[in-house]
Amino acid sequence: MLKGKTIELRTIEPNDIDALLEWENNSDNWRVSNTFVPFSRALMEAYIFSAQDIFSTKQIRFVIESIDTKKAVGCVDLFDYDSFHLRAGVGILIDENSRGEGIAKEALAILKKYCFTHLKLHQIYCSITASNVASIQLFEQANFIQTGIKKDWLNFGKGWEDELFYQCLNH
Numbered sequence: 001m002l003k004g005k006t007i008e009l010r011t012i013e014p015n016d017i018d019a020l021l022e023w024e025n026n027s028d029n030w031r032v033s034n035t036f037v038p039f040s041r042a043l044m045e046a047y048i049f050s051a052q053d054i055f056s057t058k059q060i061r062f063v064i065e066s067i068d069t070k071k072a073v074g075c076v077d078l079f080d081y082d083s084f085h086l087r088a089g090v091g092i093l094i095d096e097n098s099r100g101e102g103i104a105k106e107a108l109a110i111l112k113k114y115c116f117t118h119l120k121l122h123q124i125y126c127s128i129t130a131s132n133v134a135s136i137q138l139f140e141q142a143n144f145i146q147t148g149i150k151k152d153w154l155n156f157g158k159g160w161e162d163e164l165f166y167q168c169l170n171h
Contacts, residue, residue, distance in 0.1 A: 002062070002114050004106045009062035009076060009114075012048050016063050019072045019095075020048075054081050054088075054119070064094070064107045073098040076107050078115070078124075086122035088115065092138075108142045116170040123169045129154060130162040144168040 002009040012020070054060040058081040064074040074094035081088040090111065094104050115121045126144065128135045140146075144166040152160035 002110045003067070004110045006067055007064050007073070007103055007106055007110075008067055009107060009110055010065055011052055012061055012063055012075075014045070014048060016072055017045060017048060019063075020075070054078060055083070058082075062107075062111070064103060066098075073103055074107065076111050078111070081119075086120065088119070088121060088124055090124050090126045092135075104138050105141065108138065112142065112168065121170060123167055125165065125167045128164045128166060130164055136164065139166050139168075142168065 050057065052060065059077065059079040060081075061075050061077045063072045064076060065071065066073050072095075074092065076093075077091040078088045079091065090108070092104055092107060094107075112124065115124050126135075126139055127150075128139065130149075145168070146164050147167050148165035150163040150165065153163040154161045
């Protein structure tokens with residue numbers, strides 16, 4: 001477990017399936033996850049048992065758990081892990097009922113330390129839709145720098161939207 005002041009990051013356990021299904025199948029979250037169809041319980045169970053080793057699957061999901069309540073309040077992902085170029089993508093989702101409490105900021109700080117200290121990554125990166133002001137502020141406060149923009153990159157059915165590319169280098 002990776003511990004902070006109010007939360008800890010831990011790997012997924014089978015009893016997390018209901019929370020994961022709720023988050024993944026909430027269509028309001030699909031814009032940030034590029035999801036287009038709901039996940040079945042069987043598919044989520046298979047994911048839980050297969051995606052726990054970043055070195056073989058090139059990804060890992062950590063559940064963000066409140067230290068006080070022992071309740072899952074979100075998740076944070078490392079994906080596209082590249083052991084040669086020493087980089088990985090980052091994604092984060094906080095449960096609707098836990099947003100605005102600083103959980104994402106603390107989780108991202110813990111994850112950065114893990115990436116740079118334990119995985120010895122040179123950089124982590126993320127892509128954010130231009131309209132996602134909360135995520136832009138979160139990643140900029142965590143010293144991610146916008147290094148690119150993909151014009152008219154995403155189509156959400158109501159027109160095209162730009163996607164911003166952010167990087168955080170391990171100095």
